[in-house]
Every structure is written in C-alpha cells, then in structure tokens.
Amino acid sequence: MDAPASRIFAILASPERHPDIDGSGTVRGSRFGPPELAPDARFGMDMKLFGLPYRMTNRVVEYEKDRLIAWRHFGTHRWRYELEELPGGGTRVTETFDYSRGFSQFYVLAGMPARNARGIEATLVRLKELAERE
Structure with a gap:
C-alpha cells in the first residue's frame, strides 16, 4: 500500500473504522470500545451474517x-x-484469519475458509483505498 504503516495502523486500531474497511459485508457498526485499540482492549461490533443481525465482543x-x-x-x-514498511516506501499489509487455535473442523465444514478468503481480499482493497486517500 502506498501509505505509511502508522496511517494504516490507525485505521485498523479504530473500531469505528472497521465497517469502512470490511470486505465481508458482515461488520455493521461499532457498539462500544475505546477510540483507539490497545493491548487487551475490548470492543463490541454490530454484525450481520446470512441476513441475521448479531453482536460480537472482541479482545x-x-x-x-x-x-x-x-x-x-x-x-x-x-x-x-x-504491517511491514518497505525500503522504497509504502507498506506491505498481511491479513490472516487463524483457525489453528480450535473449532477448525466446524469452520471448514461450514465453508468459512473460502468465505473469509474472499472477505480478506476485499478488505485489503478497501483498506488500501482508504489509507492512500487520507
């Protein structure tokens, strides 16, 4: 991305900005949390999946x-x-969704890896557009 890591990180660390970058179509809005995330911070999001609204608390x-x-x-x-700042300028951003810590079979059977891969690709495009515009 043609933006400094600090600018990209500021977007990622702001729960209010998550609906702006979400490429999955599931993040609807921020419910609570600090304006800027920090270690161990908790934040809540309004979500929607398969047409059903729900709420999610993250840490x-x-x-x-x-x-x-x-x-x-x-x-x-x-x-x-x-985020990795590149020697010639810009930043390499790698987004991952890590299933290795449990419940992996459920997510695989539900088809979530492919769905999340599409969401990640779209999120990175949206994040790039936003970070380069600011």
Whole structure:
C-alpha cells in the first residue's frame, strides 16, 4: 500500500473504522470500545451474517503499535494484521484469519475458509483505498 504503516495502523486500531474497511459485508457498526485499540482492549461490533443481525465482543490479543494487531471473540481463532514498511516506501499489509487455535473442523465444514478468503481480499482493497486517500 502506498501509505505509511502508522496511517494504516490507525485505521485498523479504530473500531469505528472497521465497517469502512470490511470486505465481508458482515461488520455493521461499532457498539462500544475505546477510540483507539490497545493491548487487551475490548470492543463490541454490530454484525450481520446470512441476513441475521448479531453482536460480537472482541479482545485485542496481539499488539505492536504500527506493526501488528490481532483480536478474537469468544472463540480461539483470531483476525490478525501485520504491517511491514518497505525500503522504497509504502507498506506491505498481511491479513490472516487463524483457525489453528480450535473449532477448525466446524469452520471448514461450514465453508468459512473460502468465505473469509474472499472477505480478506476485499478488505485489503478497501483498506488500501482508504489509507492512500487520507
């Protein structure tokens, strides 16, 4: 992305901005939480999946300012963003959804890996557009 890691991280660390970057179509809005996420911060989101609204509470479980942020909800899997500033300018952003910490069979059977892969691709496009525009 043609933006500094600090700008990209600021977007990721703001729960209010998550609906702006969500490429899955599931994140509807922020319910509670700090304006900027920090280690162990909790934040709630309004969500919608398969036409059904629900609420999700997340907790930041990995955090290195301007480099790494990850959160999880009641499950053990996590959403993770790694940022690496490139020598020639810009930032490489890697988003992952880690199933390795439990419930993996359920998610595989439900077809979630393919769905999440499409959402990740779309999220990275939206994040890039937003970060480069600001």
